[in-house]
Amino acid sequence: MCALLLKKPAVFQFEDENSGLLHSTPKKTGKDETYSYAAGERRLRIELDDRPPNVVEGYIKKYRDLCDSIYYALIDAGVASKDEKKFAIEFCSVLYSNMNMKHKSTDSLYQFLDTLGSENPELDCDISAFLAFDIGSRLGIKGLEIVSVPDHVFIRTAHWAIETTEGSPGDCVFPISKLNERYPVIFFSSGDLDKIHCISFMVRGAAKYDLKDYKGAIADYDEAIRLNSKYADAIYNRGLAKKKLGDFKDAIDDYTKAIELNPKEAEAYYSRGNANDDLGDFKGAIADHDEAIKLNSKYANAYYNRALARRKLGDEEGHDADMEMYEKLEKEQKK
Secondary structure: OOOOOOOOOOOOOEOOOOOOOEOOOOOOOOOOOOOOOHHHHHHHHHHOOOOOHHHHHHHHHHHHHHHHHHHHHHHHOOOOOOOHHHHHHHHHHHHHHHOOOEEOOOOOHHHHHHOOOOOOOEEOHHHHHHHHHHHHHHHOOOOOEEEEEOOEEEEEOOOEEEOOOOOOOOOOEEEHHHHHHHOOOOOEEEOOOOHHHHHHHHHHHHHHHHOOOHHHHHHHHHHHHHHOOOOHHHHHHHHHHHHHOOOHHHHHHHHHHHHHHOOOOHHHHHHHHHHHHHOOOHHHHHHHHHHHHHHOOOOHHHHHHHHHHHHHOOOHHHHHHHHHHHHHHHHHHHO
8 A cells, every 4th residue: 555646726724833733724614613523533442542531532632623724625626426436636735745645554543633733744544434434424425335345445435336445646546436446355345333443442452552452452353353343454453462361262363364354375284383383283273374375475484484394394495495595585575
């Protein structure tokens, strides 16, 4: 995934150099009211559940201000509820041209909000999808759903799929009829304000995993999977956490389920191979590393671990061949 490279249509200006928000005059409604951007606000409450209430509300206000800024910019650009494709192009243009955002893997929504006001705020595909979902909902765009596929999240409308971190202005949308052709494996597509938060719990679980809170991570992955039983990435990640706790058999069960849902995921085979090795099933480990290498012929670690398994079975020739390939790939990747 990569950030959009867009031409800058000199339409909007920054309010000031540190705000990170666009200058825009809100339309008068006759009363002072605050619009609630439900998806992002709930995600922040999930991500920040252990923070003091005033901290959480501060991030929610920052998120609302950002959404308001983009929303009014789109109104000024003439986007209406029927303009699904125009909404996509103008939304991406505002993010990447006017607001100078940069696509980068960002762990959480609140961490993204911390980068606002920097020269190049950084956001990931799932964060831009939540933004587009909330702002599109306020605009009345029809058929809005968040879509999750292997290693990627985007949104769709009634007639278009919108990849908010892909391509150029003309490439950020494609007809919904092409969705299954482009993405044969779809974990979910939903506009349900409960179900979409399988992503939020997945993100929080990953944060706990990084902190070595493996039991906490498993609890969050459990919730993500409860909301979406086909969420292969969450199932796979739960397997990683279970392995860290020494629960190799349950980890293998999760890897196997993830493989069933997404047979093209080399890492799931690799991780299952490692767990099989931990249980002393060296033939099973070799078979899984074989599959990982079939899917990714440059998977250096799969060659390395297959070499170790082969040595444990007395296959020194196979061990040496795999180690030679491992060393070759390592040198190539360091260039």
